[in-house]
Amino acid sequence: MNKRHFLGGAALAGLLPVATGVAAADAPRKGPGLLTVSGAIGKSNRGPVDAALDQLMVKHKVSFDKAFVIDADALARLPAVKIKPTLEYDAKVHTLSGPLLTSVLETVGVAPEAMLGMRAVDGYVVPLKMADARTYRMIVATEMDGVPLVLGGLGPQWAIYEADTLAAFKDKPLKERFALCPWGLYSIEVSRS
Numbered sequence: 001m002n003k004r005h006f007l008g009g010a011a012l013a014g015l016l017p018v019a020t021g022v023a024a025a026d027a028p029r030k031g032p033g034l035l036t037v038s039g040a041i042g043k044s045n046r047g048p049v050d051a052a053l054d055q056l057m058v059k060h061k062v063s064f065d066k067a068f069v070i071d072a073d074a075l076a077r078l079p080a081v082k083i084k085p086t087l088e089y090d091a092k093v094h095t096l097s098g099p100l101l102t103s104v105l106e107t108v109g110v111a112p113e114a115m116l117g118m119r120a121v122d123g124y125v126v127p128l129k130m131a132d133a134r135t136y137r138m139i140v141a142t143e144m145d146g147v148p149l150v151l152g153g154l155g156p157q158w159a160i161y162e163a164d165t166l167a168a169f170k171d172k173p174l175k176e177r178f179a180l181c182p183w184g185l186y187s188i189e190v191s192r193s
Contacts, residue, residue, distance in 0.1 A: 038064035039190035042109015083162035096141040121184035136161040154183040
């Protein structure tokens with residue numbers, strides 16, 4: 001047995017728990033940024049809005065000095081939760097999966113008492129307390145019925161909860177259950193409440 005290979009392998013094995021325990025926000029971004037979290041955050045990986053290159057954010061009047069950009073790989077590293085709401089668009093039950101919204105936000109240092117401004121690609125903005133996101137077990141859905149959500153449809157991310165089982169929404173007409181659920185979610189502005 002080669003002593004160097006054995007010692008090198010043992011050293012790497014000792015690092016493995018540290019490497020696999022890395023939070024989603026700590027790993028370098030590998031793919032295109034899908035979700036930008038700005039405002040009262042503890043971690044950042046990008047600077048201010050660029051007036052020339054951040055065209056959608058400029059159009060929607062999003063402004064920040066620092067932010068954290070999350071890619072699909074980072075979302076996939078977080079534990080996925082499955083929900084089965086009846087959707088307003090086709091009145092059918094669908095299986096949506098993705099990490100809890102609170103888990104995503106906690107990886108970038110968002111405080112439990114924070115206020116969120118969730119923004120969709122169409123400009124729709126939903127104000128929501130972090131505490132409500134936790135109570136509703138809201139997820140950042142990345143898949144529906146086992147298929148990735150797509151831009152131009154309801155994705156690539158959709159902040160959504162299982163309205164059929166939540167007392168605050170289950171007795172409302174189907175068209176009124178998802179007002180707090182922006183599809184095409186691309187930006188979350190965080191403020192202290």
